[in-house]
Amino acid sequence: LIQRYGFGTAFGVAAALAALALPYFLVVDRVFPTPNSQPPSENPL
Structure with missing residues (x-):
């Protein structure tokens, strides 16, 4: 592109x-x- 049309x-x-x-x-x-990257609010245990 530079060689054909120039730097501008x-x-x-x-x-x-x-x-x-x-x-x-x-x-x-x-x-x-x-x-959403937050874990679920419920307790898995």
């Missing part, structure tokens, strides 16, 4: 990908929530 375009593409990554992970986090 390459950094622009990298910045655009980085800017789009945060909304992507926020959406995926809402669609696939992580399970």
Whole structure:
């Protein structure tokens, strides 16, 4: 990409990908929530 279009375009593409990554992970986090890592409140014994 740098050899064909230059450093400015390459950094622009990298910045655009980085800017789009945060909304992507926020959406995926809402669609696939992580399970609760706390143990159950009941006593197993």
